[in-house]
Amino acid sequence: MPDVILSFWLQHAPVLSVLLPSFTAMGLLLLGDFGGMSGLGGGHDNPRVRWRRRLSLASVLLGAVMAAGLVWRADSGELLVYPLGEWPAPFGIVLVLDRLSGLMVLLTYLVAAPALWYATGGWDARGRHFHAIFHFQLMGLCGAFLTGDLFNLFVFFEVLLISSYVLLLHGLGRDRLRTGFHYVVLNLAGSGLFLIGLAMLYAVTGTLNMVDMGQRVAQLTGDSAHIAGAAALVLLVVFGLKAALVPLSFWLPGTYASASAPVAALFAIMTKVGVYSIIRTHWGIFGADAGEASLVAQSWLLPMALTTSVLGVLGALASHTMGRLVAYLTVSSVGTILAGVGLFTPETLSAALYYTLHSTIVIAGLFLLVELMAAQRGEALDKLRPAVAVREPVLLGLMMIFGAASAAGLPPLPGFLGKLMVLQSSAGLAAQPWVWTVVLLAGFFSIIGLARAGVIVFWHVQPDASEPGAASGSSLKLLSAAWAFMAITVALAVMASPVKRYTDAAAHQLADKAAYANAVLGEQGGAQAVTTRPYDGSRGAAPAGKEVK
Template identity: 80%
Template sequence: MFDVISAFWLQHAPVLSVLLPVFTAVALLLIGDPAGAGGSEASSRQRWGRRLAMASVLLGLFMAINLVRHASGGELLVYQLGEWPAPFGIVLVLDRLSALMVLLTYLVAVPVLWYATGGWDTRGRHFHALFQFQLMGLCGAFLTGDLFNLFVFFEVLLIASYVLLVHGQGRERFRMGVHYVVLNLAASGLFLIGLALVYAVTGTLNMTDVALRVGQLTGDSAVLARAAALVLLVVFGLKAALVPLYFWLPGTYASASAPVAALFAIMTKVGVYSIIRVHWGIFGADAGEAAFAAEAWLLPLALTTSVLGVLGALAAHSMGRLVAYLTVSSVGTIMAGVGLYSIETLSASLYYTLHSTVVIAGLFLLVELMAAQRGDALDKLRPAAAVREPVLLGLMMIFGAASAAGLPPLPGFLGKLMILESSSGLPAQAWVWAVVLTVGFFTIVGLARAGVIVFWHVQPDEGTGNSSSGSSVKLLSAVWAFMALTLAMAVLASPVKRYTDAAATQLADQAAYARAVLGVTDGAPASTTRPYDGARVPAAAPTPAGATPGTEETR
């Protein structure tokens, strides 16, 4: 019985990772929102809604761990929806990179949702259902093997984020929410233009099929392909908050509620992931005349983003904005490794992605805990009432600052060291080293400035607000969970680095993707053209002896 269940789960693992949050969200909507009831019924709805939401994310975390365990063997698991073969049908592709990002999503989601159940989920309607729809969009974006469905999952997660951003209401949230919606709608329109250009020159939107066809383009078609690559870079650069498209992020993240801002820490990584997929997997070394279309832009933008992000953190007038600017700076550091276009630097960037996402999410929650004890000043960086738990919160602040700045032996230090070491001998080594080291120093300065103001510049006559009570163990435990994850990344740095090395190597092996997704063995496109009507029909897709259709071992 166990073998049957295990085989069923393995066969349908990619789609189950997307369907789990969808079914949970529908169930939560059927239970109803506590705000729509009164008395004991509202209490019952709240209790069952929280239980169901937490059970779902815990199950999702368990599934994500198993996805990583399966992907670590090197097997590409391809799920064909409706059993339509690629590139004609929709496919989900599980590889090392997508499995890692799904796991990261749930590692952030579990403590964030636990924190939200401490009271934030009652400050607006349908928080838990929207949270699940956000997870559905994130998992789908990481698992899809099709560019158009990447757009679809982008829209799903963005629509959920629009409502989550204004959760709890407030004038500032609505003001920033309008900016956020308008910018992302413009980006969505540009996304469709980029997809139209890709389809115009390749006749397909399946990522693997596009990668094969782009390498055969010449002349004007190759020029259009490069234009499409740059259009998509603009779209994903906006999502990832690259210069000059980062200006929306600091105000938006700083105005969101603490658990929403912490969840949004993974949102910028969707943009980073998409840049890696498109500009490594499609417009990489095998793209012929369109190869490395973004190479001249990516590294300079990344280094500039890192510098401007840390300068914004130094100038921030609130702790929320400070952490938001550190989010921007961390994206720049990640993209510096991606923009160097080597497997070693990409692996280092993936490791640093894990670290930065976990640390930033934890800092957003910690900022809210400190703000709740500072009276009327909240998270403003000005003298205010003393916090009730200066030792506990101070130590947590020191740990978060040390990790964000990259002090040894924490994973921030290891991640930056990996980026510096992997860039040795490359033409841009001097720029990368100068920026990474300088940004790390000023990150320490910015966080130290915030700590001095919060814990040393105390005014006893400041309004008390919420400062009369300490933080609950429930809220603190969510931050402790992120701290524990940070320590685990340092302890397990060697196996994690081996995994990211393998993920970067696998991503560069386009022949393996062609075999697994399209059944192509000779590097030719997966479809041929019928002379009488132009309709494409799938070519033969041989399956290696002893292998399951739709999968292929990467050797």
């Protein structure tokens, strides 16, 4: 029986990663969501609540195991193509598992598991159907990372966005309603632009399969090439809005700061969907070998990325609440990531992927830590002004120091390693002075902003311990979720070498378009695996050659 299960999973791994959260969400809806709970920590004696939480957590843990299996399988160099309905590409819809998609699915679950565990401390009780919507969001995220079709990327975008609308408003509140309205309107506008970009590309290529489109774009000339280039810039606007790329980042600080802590932690992966989509389109379709449309976004992407990093850290310095500070650090980290992407070399892309892992985990953990501190500061909550002393200054202070050092990029934590990789990979390139200046200054000002917050929270205190919230410490469950993010951060530093080898191979695999074309567009009767020649660690172009199994 175990062999049968393993064989079944190996054959259907990509689609199972999408179906698991989908079926879990539907099961949770059938289970119902009643109990009338309110407040953190409430409802633990309700059997229906306990089963709902157990099913939700079990599904996320199983999904994390499956995601680790995806990375293990992708690390062999396989390009696993899963044709839905047995319809071959480019006519049918395919899911594609490679090193990059496997890595992003695993990152999704590394964020989702601690965030959901934190939510079961009581946040899931402040509104209806939290767990079902949470899993629909996971379905959209996994589908977006695994799809090989641009239209279905749009479909999964809509699934995760609709889920995020509900999660953002979970628990209600004036700030959530106000920022939620802006968030919905902006994303609806982005969805409209997405369809316009897809229509323009379909008009000149006749396909929406990413690999097939990449081949056809390279053959376009004249007006058709110009239309394709314009469509690429439209998609850059769409994905830049999702990633919070300047000047499209104005929505993020208020939105993330107003969301509940576990939702904000999960949203840390949302901006990476935009980053991932930029990589897929502007590396895979409009890369260096796209003919007249080659690197159409290069002159825009790098300057916008560097500006995003600068404005993000300046926003963190000017923030008056800890939630907004962390949200602005999210914007700044996106700028650093896209700077590596925008340099368009495998080495800088690899460094950007490593930094993506670090920044997502650290930002998610900081959102949880902010609420843990705010809950002990009385009426001040997360406002950066003098308030009552927190109940656990040593414990929360050490956690704050660790989170600040990680976010700012101090050695030997992975933030330092990720930024060092970005700096090293950009050495010798024309943009090196700009990249080095922005990355180093962003790190320096991040330290100042986080140190300022720490001084206000832990040193500028009022001698009044009678306010609500100052009399009790954090529960072990809530603390353990934040500790989980800290543990993952440490693991990224300890395992930096194998993780970097993986991101190196992922970046070079993306450049091996012949293997993608052979896997996706070849004749398939089921899932087909194509193995690229292992990356030998040398700089330069991706290794040529492939072995078809």
